Amino acid sequence: MTYERALQALADPTRRAIFERLRGGPCAVGEIAAGLPVSRPAVSQHLRVLREADLVRERRQGTRNMYSVAPEGLDALRVYLDSFWGEVLDAFKVAVEREAKGDAHARTD
Amino acid sequence: MTYERALQALADPTRRAIFERLRGGPCAVGEIAAGLPVSRPAVSQHLRVLREADLVRERRQGTRNMYSVAPEGLDALRVYLDSFWGEVLDAFKVAVEREAKGDAHARTD
DNA sequence: ACCATATGTAAGTGATAGCTTACCGTAAGC
DNA sequence: GCTTACGGTAAGCTATCACTTACATATGGT
Numbered sequence: 001m002t003y004e005r006a007l008q009a010l011a012d013p014t015r016r017a018i019f020e021r022l023r024g025g026p027c028a029v030g031e032i033a034a035g036l037p038v039s040r041p042a043v044s045q046h047l048r049v050l051r052e053a054d055l056v057r058e059r060r061q062g063t064r065n066m067y068s069v070a071p072e073g074l075d076a077l078r079v080y081l082d083s084f085w086g087e088v089l090d091a092f093k094v095a096v097e098r099e100a101k102g103d104a105h106a107r108t109d
Numbered sequence: 110m111t112y113e114r115a116l117q118a119l120a121d122p123t124r125r126a127i128f129e130r131l132r133g134g135p136c137a138v139g140e141i142a143a144g145l146p147v148s149r150p151a152v153s154q155h156l157r158v159l160r161e162a163d164l165v166r167e168r169r170q171g172t173r174n175m176y177s178v179a180p181e182g183l184d185a186l187r188v189y190l191d192s193f194w195g196e197v198l199d200a201f202k203v204a205v206e207r208e209a210k211g212d213a214h215a216r217t218d
Numbered sequence: 219a220c221c222a223t224a225t226g227t228a229a230g231t232g233a234t235a236g237c238t239t240a241c242c243g244t245a246a247g248c
Numbered sequence: 249g250c251t252t253a254c255g256g257t258a259a260g261c262t263a264t265c266a267c268t269t270a271c272a273t274a275t276g277g278t
Binding site for chain 2: 237246
């Protein structure tokens with residue numbers, strides 16, 4: 001599953017900055033690096049991680065490499081989180097009800 | 110905002126394992142550690158990170174500390190991803206249209 | 219052909235993150 | 249009160265990660 005790589009990729013602040021920069025539309029590597037406090041090779045390495053997580057795509061255009069956000073990675077993350085949502089709310093509701101009933105220390109399976 | 114901490118927290122495999130273990134309902138620290146290949150103190154440290162990211166809650170119950178998933182952190186993540194979704198799809202559509210017009214050295218996929 | 223532009227890759231380095239063991243505080247049972 | 253169970257904290261170690269500079273590759277223009 002790719003959501004693992006996506007989570008790890010978006011954990012880094014610099015990669016998030018790159019990702020959010022791409023939010024507005026495609027951008028070349030040099031342009032991205034120009035707006036960040038790190039070197040251009042660092043951006044290249046980060047873009048590689050983002051690409052392996054299906055969060056961005058590259059597209060050569062002459063000598064330049066245009067990067068843009070790939071919806072796949074984002075969707076994988078969303079699916080993962082949504083899969084939690086149901087069970088979590090359910091368990092949460094059960095816990096609240098159990099608390100309300102006062103038999104707080106059950107759950108010894 | 111807490112989505113940054115949440116992303117960093119869920120980036121670690123062990124923390125994800127803990128989080129997914131809590132999916133089924135509240136659990137004590139020792140029980141969590143028993144099902145994992147790491148020591149109990151390690152689990153405590155991970156739980157702290159998860160708690161600071163608003164992803165879990167603790168609730169003392171005698172000598173035991175029961176942890177459960179907190180919906181807040183998950184929701185923060187969802188909001189963050191959703192904020193991307195609109196702009197990303199928009200930018201993606203624009204890019205596709207630009208390609209369709211034969212603008213660039215197009216590649217239609 | 220030659221040079222400039224734009225980018226990926228390699229090698230090395232310092233900081234951080236996750237793990238361990240040892241220790242300390244606290245709540246329950248005798 | 250003493251002992252046992254449970255869990256958080258401290259200190260230290262190792263591996264990984266993000267960054268740097270130097271080098272390699274490829275496309276375009278002249």
